[in-house]
Amino acid sequence: MSWYHYLLPYDFSPLTLIAFVVVLTMYLQGLYALPAEERPGALRVFTFLLGLLLCYTVMHTRFDYYSQYMFFIHRGQHLVLHHLGPLLMVLSNPLPIMRFWARQLPGWLAPFLWPVKMAYRVLQQPLIAATLFVGLIYLWLTPELHFDAMLSRPLYWVMNWSMLLDGLLFWWLILDPRSPHTERVLGYGKRIILLVLIIPPQSALGAWILFSDSMVYDVYEVCGRAWPMAPETDQMLGGVLTWIPPAMMSGIAILIVVGRMMRDDRSNAKTQQADEAREVHA
Numbered sequence: 001m002s003w004y005h006y007l008l009p010y011d012f013s014p015l016t017l018i019a020f021v022v023v024l025t026m027y028l029q030g031l032y033a034l035p036a037e038e039r040p041g042a043l044r045v046f047t048f049l050l051g052l053l054l055c056y057t058v059m060h061t062r063f064d065y066y067s068q069y070m071f072f073i074h075r076g077q078h079l080v081l082h083h084l085g086p087l088l089m090v091l092s093n094p095l096p097i098m099r100f101w102a103r104q105l106p107g108w109l110a111p112f113l114w115p116v117k118m119a120y121r122v123l124q125q126p127l128i129a130a131t132l133f134v135g136l137i138y139l140w141l142t143p144e145l146h147f148d149a150m151l152s153r154p155l156y157w158v159m160n161w162s163m164l165l166d167g168l169l170f171w172w173l174i175l176d177p178r179s180p181h182t183e184r185v186l187g188y189g190k191r192i193i194l195l196v197l198i199i200p201p202q203s204a205l206g207a208w209i210l211f212s213d214s215m216v217y218d219v220y221e222v223c224g225r226a227w228p229m230a231p232e233t234d235q236m237l238g239g240v241l242t243w244i245p246p247a248m249m250s251g252i253a254i255l256i257v258v259g260r261m262m263r264d265d266r267s268n269a270k271t272q273q274a275d276e277a278r279e280v281h282a
Contacts, residue, residue, distance in 0.1 A: 051088030206243025
């Protein structure tokens with residue numbers, strides 16, 4: 001195949017294409033419309049676009065073909081959709097863009113958004129968010145359900161979209177740029193606890209796949225593999241990708257949260273000292 005064939009969708013999905021185009025268009029329009037002082041810097045814009053591009057690449061290019069016929073590529077696909085891509089998009093702090101579009105919503109739309117807001121609040125409860133984040137990985141890697149998902153196009157798309165949307169929700173909860181000192185958002189300590197709690201179950205699942213004596217996912221035997229790779233090697237690589245990279249990304253997120261906590265505490269301390277100085281002067 002020519003190189004550009006690798007950029008074309010293996011299984012064209014109008015909904016997927018429209019969703020990514022809408023998100024990209026809204027981001028660029030919001031970026032252009034924001035005042036210069038509110039506009040994100042070049043690095044933040046690049047980080048968001050990179051995360052969006054990675055998610056599109058693994059979902060809607062030739063990469064998707066290999067993810068359906070190689071288990072370890074499939075695990076790489078979900079690593080991007082559930083971890084790396086959403087983490088990059090959230091890390092870019094798209095809050096100014098989100099606030100811009102929130103201001104553009106017509107008033108009559110508010111009653112229809114109420115169920116969405118309620119669902120968001122429920123899903124962002126810390127224990128629910130952490131359970132759902134890990135639980136979806138276990139759910140879609142249940143051998144019987146995984147077999148069905150890889151053979152059913154509608155279920156396959158539900159699987160991938162659920163991983164992406166849940167990744168965005170979880171990483172937003174963890175890396176929300178707003179300060180707990182001034183906003184009603186999750187405290188830094190609780191964010192770190194959640195990141196620590198999700199590591200063992202993810203690692204246990206990856207280790208189980210890696211060290212399993214038998215073939216856990218036989219759908220790749222039924223449909224064939226894209227490359228002449230030994231089934232044991234394919235499963236071993238998939239187990240490694242399920243085990244190590246997610247744990248590493250949780251560790252990186254912990255360092256980010258700790259750094260933000262330290263900067264926020266210093267800023268808060270300086271503000272308190274300035275207020276005390278003004279009171280003494282007064």
